[in-house]
Amino acid sequence: MEWVPQYTPTTTSSTIHGPGYSGGSGIGSKFIFPNGGRVDDAGFHTYGVIWSQDQMQFYRDDYTQPFLTVTPASIPAGKQWVYNHPFFILLNLAVGGNFPGPPSNSTPSPATVLVDYVRVFEQSPTVTVTSSSNPSAFGQPVTFTATLTPVSATGTIQFQDAAMNLGGPVTVSNGSATFSTSSLAVGAHGITAVYSGDSNFASNTGSLPTQTVNQAQSSTNISSSANPSVFGQPVTFTATVLAVPPGSGTPTGTVQFKDGSNNLGSLVTLSSGTATSSPISSLTVGGHSITAVYMGNANFTGSTSSSFTQTVNPDGSSTGVSSSANPSSFGQAVTFTATVLAAPPSSGTPTGTVQFKDGGNNLGSPVTLSNGTATSSSISSLAIGAPHSITAVYSGDGNFAGSTSSSFMQTVNQDGSSTSVASSANPSSFGQAITFTATVSAAWPGSGTPTGAVQFEDGGSNLGSPVMLSNGTAISSSISSLTVGAHSITAVYGGDGNFVASTSPVLTQVIMAQGSASSQTTLVASPGVTYFRQQASFSVTVTSTSTPDGTVFLLDGDRQLGSPLVLSSGTAATQSPLEIGTHSIRAVYQGNANFSGSSSSPQTVNASPKPKPRP
Structure with a gap:
């Protein structure tokens, strides 16, 4: 850095001299003080050089405005750059020489150079911080680059978010260092790059005024566990929420499933980016526009899935039928019950009507289902013969398809019958016309x-x-030919196509003789109340104009009770057990040629169950 009188006080120069480019071949440049400044101003001027291994920059007063920059590329071809090792600093005031010329009368004498200070500063490179994407989205990878000027600076860069380190120190390479991250939270971040310095350069810090991280956008997709489904089938919907690039990460928060504008249940919390609704079996038959609405969170914006149509078809049904009695008897009242169920995997209770059929013929009118079942009215008109093929035909409704049960064979057998016989007169007299009636x-x-x-x-x-x-x-026709005595009368029913044959219990018809004298018969029964299988006592007395002899029959109603009794001196006695119930007992004297037969008044005897002994 030089000044000579030839320059005038407004100009100075700086020159480098090296092997092959020294003396008049040095590489340099003049500097003219701006705004009328002079070398001999009353104030001091700062003469400086910014020196690194591969560059020298000369300045006056303002180090940011060098007027001469010299690099290895500036020297003559084939010459050596020698400014990459330490040098001494020399300051001197010289008089004479080839460059300024010999002293003259104008040469100041004495001459003075005033030096305030000589300082050597370790250079701090300029640190410039840039972002690969600003603003960025949450989860988006962002690369921060710290660029050093001059690029010859070495060392490390520590990137920081406010006062927190972002990773570890990064080695400077070719004047720059980079750090990538995708973990910045939503909001504003003050990013700085702290240069460590090296043997030639002091530490310095550069900053990115604000790195803005916005919420990442989200996208929501929805799927169905079964589409189409059937009425009553439990269906679940699953929402998958993803970060939209360049954002990344797994969204959290809640999802609301919707059928059109109506909510399907409550909010569902995301787990690993997915949410599944509770099983839904209440969707009606038809098409449903299903969406999933993600509510968003601090890091992700909300989003709504595209709608898809969940098709709900009517469910199938299965119908079963049962009989209240199978086989049944002719004329027996039978009911048929149909049970209609939803076909798996559906649920619900079918409604509508059921038509019961015997082959192709309807059995009555359709019957309305109640809680999935329908019971026919009582049917007693089924004919005997080949088995009846019974089915139940479900009509279907808006939610369930119709169905027909498997047929089952209802067998109708002949019914049993019960025959009884009664006499128009019992006892009757010999030759008396009587009739018998069978029911x-x-x-x-x-x-x-x-x-x-x-x-x-x-x-x-x-x-x-x-x-x-x-x-x-x-x-029967009138009968008067029965002989004197007891006759066992029965009515034998031969049956028909619907009823089996049956024979009545025996009716004891007593034919009394017509003797020369009339008689009177008296019966005494004791006790009046007896117990089941307990012996009852019966005493018979027959009177006439003389003492009758012959046979006496005891009748319980029209049934002979015990064996015939033979009169002795006009009396007879016996004992007999009675079944539980009320019995009307008569004594009938048969009579003979001497005495006409006669019948006593009926005696009532009640037979009760035997009481249990007391404990």
């Missing part, structure tokens, strides 16, 4: 009126021809 009834649980014929019999012998039933009864 034939359907046996429970059957019903109806038997048809066909009844054969009246005395012992095993027919009394006339069979008599046709009319409304369930048949009356």
Whole structure:
């Protein structure tokens, strides 16, 4: 850095001299003080050089405005750059020489150079910080680059977010260092790069005024566990929420599932970016516009999935049918019950009606389902014969398809019958015309009126021809030919297509003789109340104009009780057990040629169950 009188006081120069470029071949440049400044101003001027291994910059007063920059590229080709090792600093005031010329009268004498200070500063490079993306989105990878000027600076850079280190120190390479991160939180970040310095350069810090991290956008997708589904089938919807590039990360928060504008349940919390609704089985038949609405959080904006159509079809159904009695008897009242179920995987209870059928024929009118079941009205009209193929046909409704049960065979057998016989007069007198009446009834649980014929019999012998039933009864022709004595009368029903045959209990018909003298018969029964199987005592007395002899019959109703009794001195006695119930007991004297037969007044005897002994 030089000044000579030839320059005038407004100009100085700086020159480098090296091997092959010294003396007049030195590389240099003049500096003119701005704004009329002079070398000999009253104030001091700062003469400086910014020196690194590969560059020298000369300045006056303002180090940011060098007027001469010299690098290895500035020296002549083939010459050596020698400014990459230490040098001495020399300050001198010289007079004469080739450059300024010999002293003259104008040469100041004495001459003075005033030096305030000589300082050597370790250079601090300029640190410039840039961001690969500013603003950025949450989770987006961002690279911060610290660039050093001059680029010859070495060492490390520590990137910081406010006062917190971002990773460890990064080695400077070719004048720069980089650090990438995707973990910056949403908000404003003051990013700095702290240069460590090296043997030639002092530490320094550069900053990025503000790195802004915005919420990342999100995208929401939705899927169904079953589409299409059927009515009543439990369906779940799953929402997947993703970060939209360049953002990244796994969104948290909640999702609201919707059917159109209606919420499907409550908010569902995301787990690892997904949320699944609770099972939903209440969707009606038809198309449903399903969406998932992500509510967003501090790091991600909310988003709504595209809608998709969840199609709900009517569910299938299965119908079963059962009988209240199978096999049944003719005339027996039978009901059929249909049970209609939703076909898996659906749930719910079908509604509508069921038509019961016998083959292709309807059994009554359709019956409305109640809680999934329908029971026919009582049916007693099923005919005997081939089994009846019974089915239940479900009509379907808006939610369930119709279905028909498997057929089952309802078997209708002949019903049993019950036949009883009664006498128009019992006892009767010899030669008296009497008739017998048979009543034939359907046996429970059957019903109806038997048809066909009844054969009246005395012992095993027919009394006339069979008599046709009319409304369930048949009356024999008049009979006056029965002999004196007791006759075992029965009515034998021959059955028909609907009722099986049956024979009445025996009716004891007593035919009394017509003797020369009348008689009177008296019966005494004791006790009046007895217990089941306990012996009851019966005492018979027959009186007339003289002492009758002969046979006495005890009748319980029209049934003979015990064996015939033989009179002794006009009396007879016996004991007999009685079944539980009320019994009307008569004594009938048969009579003979001397005495006409006669019948006592009936005596009532009640037979009760035997009481249990007290403990």
